[in-house]
Amino acid sequence: MREVKKHLISSGFSFFRRTGLHRLAAPFTRGTGAILMFHQVRPWIERDFAPNRFLEITPEFLDAVLTRLTARGFTIVSLDAALNGMGKGRERPFAVLTFDDGYKDTRDFALPILEKHRAPFTMYVTTGFADRTARLWWIELEEAIRRLPRIEIEIGGAKLALPSATTAEKSTAFAEIYRRLTEMPEQTLLDVTGRLAASAGIEPATLVEELCLDWTGIETMVRNDLCTIGVHTLTHPRLAKLGEAAMRRELAGSRRRIEAQIGRPATHLAYPLGNRAVAGEREFKATADLGFASAVTTRPGMIFPAHAAHRTALPRVSINGNWQSLDFVEILLSGLPFALWNKGRRVA
Ligand SMILES: [Zn+2]
Missing domain, CATH: 3.20.20.370 (Glycoside hydrolase/deacetylase)
Structure with a gap:
C-alpha cells in the first residue's frame, strides 16, 4: 500500500x-x-x-x-x-x-x-x-526493530511473530505493528512498544534525553x-x-x-x-x-x-x-x- x-x-x-x-x-x-x-x-x-x-x-x-x-x-x-x-x-x-x-x-x-x-x-x-x-514510542519501535532479528509480541491478545533480519523484513514488521497499534488504546500502545524496547535493551527515557x-x-x-x-x-x-x-x-x-x-x-x-x-x-x-x-x-x-x-x-x-x-x-x-x-x- x-x-x-x-x-x-x-x-x-x-x-x-x-x-x-x-x-x-x-x-x-x-x-x-x-x-x-x-x-x-x-x-x-x-x-x-x-x-x-x-x-x-x-x-x-x-x-x-x-x-x-x-x-x-x-x-x-x-x-x-x-x-x-x-x-x-x-x-x-x-x-x-x-x-x-x-x-x-x-x-x-x-x-x-x-x-x-x-x-x-x-x-x-x-x-x-x-x-x-x-515517550517517543514511534522511535522506540524503530530502534527496537532495528536491533532485533525477530519480533515476538502480543498486541491486544493477538500473538505476533515476525522475522526482522533483513531491511525488507524490518520494514514490513514496522508497518504491521504500527498498523495494529493505531487500533489500540493509548496505554496498550505504550505497553507494547515499552516491552519491545526493553527486549531490545532500549531505555525509553534515554531516547527522550538524547533527542x-x-x-x-x-x-x-x-x-x-x-x-x-x-x-x-x-x-x-x-x-x-x-x-x-x-x-x-x-x-x-x-x-x-x-x-x-x-x-x-x-x-x-x-x-x-x-x-x-x-x-x-x-x-x-x-x-x-x-x-x-x-x-x-x-x-x-x-x-x-x-x-x-x-x-x-x-x-x-x-x-x-x-x-x-x-x-x-x-x-x-x-x-x-x-x-x-x-x-x-x-x-x-
Ligand atoms: Zn508531535
Missing part, C-alpha cells in the same frame, strides 16, 4: 513538473498561504531501515526550502501575523514555519538557518518530553525573538483515544505548564499525530472552548480566508523527508495537489 501511494505521488509529481500545470493553477489553488510542518532537522544518517525518515530533513534542505519560498513570492511570517490577516486576501502568500515536539535539533540545526533567513517560527512543545516523562530539549533548552529558544512557543500536550497521546476529561487535561495542563515555565502566554496548539483519526470535532471544540488562538492538524492543505472561522482545525503542509526535492515542495505549495486530493474542498 505504501509503495502504491509512493508511486502515485511520484507519477503525479513528474506530471506536474513536466507540464508546469501547478504554476498556472497556483493563483487559484494556493489560497492565502500555508503552514509548513517540520519535525527533525539533522545531518543525513545513511540507513536502509528508516521508517520515520518522513519526519526528518537535512539542514541544507531546510536552508534551500526557505530560499525557494522567498523566490516563489512567499513571505515568511509568524503564526500570529498569519492569523491576524487570515480572513483577508493577500498580495503575497504567507508561509508559517512550525516545528513539532521540541527536539534538540530544532535548536542545534534549524535555528542557525532560521536566523540566517530572519525567519519567524513556532516550536510546539510536549511538556512530558521536556520533563523526561513522556528532546529540556526546559533550559526551551528557555534558550524562548529568548530568541523569532521563536513562538506553542503547546503540544503533556504526553503526546492520540487525543481521540482519550476520554473527554483526560483529553482536556492534556490540552489545558500542558498550556499551564508551559506558561508557568516560560513566563508568557502560549496560545497556539498542535494536535499530536494530528490526522483525522486522532483529532476531530471533539478536539477542535475543546481547543476553542479552552481559549486557544489556533490549533494545527496534520491534515494536508493550504490556508484560505474561510479558515478564519476554523482556527482550531488548520491544515498544514508537511515537508516530508522522503521527498527532499525543491520542485516537490514548490508543487505542493502551489496548492494544486491538495485541491485534487481534497476534491476542491478547502475547509475540512
